[in-house]
Amino acid sequence: MLNNVKTDPVINKANHESENWRTSGQRLLPLQQTPAPDGYNIYPTHALGAGKISEGYETLAAWIIRHGQVQIDGYTGILWDTIQDSLNEIFHQQSLKVKWHLTEDALKDEETIEQMVRPFLGEPGAVWGTRTSLQLADFFDREKLAAMQPEPGYDLHIVIGTGAALVRKNIPLIYLDMPKNELQYRMRAGAVTNLGSSKTAAATEMYKRAYFVDWVVLNNYKQSLADRISIFADTQWGATLTWIKTQDLQAGIEQICQDTFRVRPWFEAGAWGGQWMKKNIPQLPLEEINLAWSFEMIVPENGVLFESDTYLFEIPFEWLMFLQHEAVLGKHADIFRYEFPIRFDFLDTFDGGNLSIQCHPALSYIREQFGETITQDETYYILDCKEDASVYLGFAENIDPVEFRTALENSQQQNKPVQITDYVQQHKASKHDLFLIPNSTVHSAGANNLVLEISATPYIFTFKMYDWLRPGLDGKPRPINIDHAFKNLDFSRQGALVKKELISAPALIEEGTDWQLWHLPTHAQHFYDVHxxxxxxxxxxxxxxxxxxxxxxxxxxxxxxxxxxxxxxxHYAETFVIPAAAESYTLINKGPGRAKVVKAFIKAEHPVFSTISYESTI
Structure with a gap:
């Protein structure tokens, strides 16, 4: 996910210097709403009404001046120098004397922080770590934070930086945030660092630390601040921002969680990526070499867009769960709490290549090794495909695991191709097929598919065994994880059992004069179902x-x-959510011909529910 594509310059209004601050082939979100296309829209917005979103540092500075003392907190990845310089220029123009306290000055030394986070990052060079148990306060010298108090002789007193709200309570709090895709683009450009670090690293290493440490710590922290925040600001543009009062944002979130909503999707190129999305989604940049993934609804990394007076404001999806998880999840809110359990994404292999031969961890393995709560149980729904499209799924009859492993290891060590169909079954793919991929199942999507992947939410735990001897987009071999895979593979999923248990057989549930409701049964291990x-x-x-x-x-x-x-x-291929609190809804076909809508939902009961336990580190 962290390949380098293109670096965008931005003009910093404070110092007027050009900076390379984001690396991506995807364009920056427009500051203001643009006309929506007649079809799939990559910028789905939710209207708040007039006068709810403000733009620019000038308007935020005016709010700060009215309050005198403020704390400006926020997520990792914020361009704090830009924020401070932009505000300070305005304060200077008004001859205001400002006392700035920078939370970075209260961080523990980097060697101490490195020792703190190292146990959660796996072995050196490992792809995965373990979800941390650290809290944000662990990164700071508490005495240095406590010393950041108002001083006489200043017009304004501002504590700024991640952790600002740790200094004092009952002070107006501004929280700066940004969507995770933009955070990753800044990582790739080397414009930002991990929490408590002054140094950049390889993008993959920064992402690993972010996923297992930074995001865990900061999501728990910002959840704890929900009742204290006065202003939310979206800082993804660099040279400007938009902001909203908490009560207006809460009202907007409450409204869509009683109605329907769609998150903002984002897109990534990849080694096996295809051309379907580039050809069928007109707002995407054609200069991308390919597009492999669409984060249709991988909610740990998606945001939700709001609009007022044409200005846009994006809030990371976790805020919907922190504020309205009961409205969203209904009967399952107590089980999954603030985690949204279902994800939708596209795997585009049209005129591309095969995905790696892979599997995902068993439930016990992902919990013990990586600290996750649920595992990566998937399905492949074939949204579109060419005549020669296929899916690799399940083992051949009477497979010899030792022979299979030897072939894979020889391939990795000697760069030798493997005749994969000697070991793994290849099935023809047709539009609207549903292939079932419970954890521990060997699988891959073949070329010339547009796969809608319907899955449980975990999304980075893929154990690749064979990658067709191709390099990644960076020209380097992609990681192969044969040892992890063989600790999880279920070799009983072979032969005739595969078609019987791993390819869904649709069954008609109900029908009327002009409609039908079909059940596309999932596997017993899946805690979600599909209609x-x-x-x-x-x-x-x-x-x-x-x-x-x-x-x-x-x-x-x-x-x-x-x-x-x-x-x-x-429109066609757009993902949307009907929250539990919507109570009822009517689907209305507005186009020619018959419409077909796939819906995924949590099963009423499932054995895994009794084993789920989310422990907050707040």
Whole structure:
């Protein structure tokens, strides 16, 4: 996910210097709403009404001046110098004397922090670490934080930097945030560092530390601040920002969590990437070499866009869960708490290559080795494909595990190709097929597919065994994880059992004069299920207290009318959510021909539910 593509310059309004601060082939979010295309929209917005979003440092500075003392806290990846310089220039123009306290001055020394985080980063060079148990306060010298107090002779007193809210309570708090994709683009450019570090590292290493340490620590921390924040600011533009008062943001979040919403997707190139998304999503940059992934709804890394007076404001998705997880998840809120359990993403191999031959960890393994709570149980829904498309799934009859491992290790050591179909079954793929990939199952998507991957939320734990001898986009071999894989592979999933248990057989549940509801059964290990609605005109459902994630998989456009009477339009291949609190909704076909909508939802009961335990480090 962390390949270098393109570096964007930004003009810093404070010092007027050009900086290379983000590396990505994806364009920066427009500051203001642009006309939506007639089709898939990469910038789905949710209207707040007039006067809710403010733009620019001047407006934020005016708010700070009215309050005198403030704390400016925020996530890792914020360009703190830009924030401080931009505000300070305005204060200087107004002849205001400002006492700045920088939280970075209160950090523990870097060697101490490195020793703190090292146990959570795995062996040197390892792909994965373990979810941390650290808290943000562990990174700071508490006496130095406590010393950051107001001093006489200043007009303004500002504590700024990650951890600012640790200094004092009952002081107005501004929280700066940004979506995770933009944070990663800054990592790739070497513009930002990990929490408590002054040095950049290889992008993959920075991402690993972010995933297992920074994001865990800071998500728990910002959840603890929810009742204290006065202002939220979106800082992804660098040279400017947009901001919103907490009560207005909370009202907007509450509204969409009673209705329907869509997160902002983002897209990545990859070694096996294809051309379907570039050809079918007009807002994407054509200069990308390919697109392999779409983060349709991988909510640890997605944001939600709000709009007011054409200005845009993006909030990371976790805030919806912190503030409205009961409305979103309904009956399952107590089980999954602040974690959204289902993800949707695209795997594009059209005119591309095969994914690696891979598997995902067993539940006990992902918990013991990586500190995750649920594991990566997946399905492949074939949204589109060419005639020769296929999916690799399950083992051949009477496979010899020792022979298979030897072939894989020889390939890795000697750069020799493996005749993979000697060991792994290859199945023809057709539109609307659903392939079931419970954890520990060998699998791969073949070339010329557009796969809608419906899965449990974990998304980085892929044990690659064979990658077709190709390099990554950086020209280097991608990591191969044969040892991890063989500690998890289920060799009983072979022969005729594969088609019987791992390829879903649709069953008609209900039908009317112009609609049908189909069940696409998932595996017993999957805690979520899949239905497909096929309709000519309209059909109404109740949520029954359960959240549903949906996509229009055939047709051009539908509308969703919820119980409050509001209608929201969604186009082909767009992912959207019906929160449990919506109570009821009507799907309305607005295009020619029959529409087909896939929906995934959590099963009413599942054995894994009794084993889930989220421990907050707040």
């Amino acid at each position: 497909r609605v096929e309709m000519d005109h309209a059909i109404t459902f109740t949520t029954n207290g359960i959240c549903e994630v949906m996509m229009l998989v055939e047709g051009t456009v539908i509308a969703v009318r919820t119980a409050n009477g509001k209608e929201t339009v969604y």
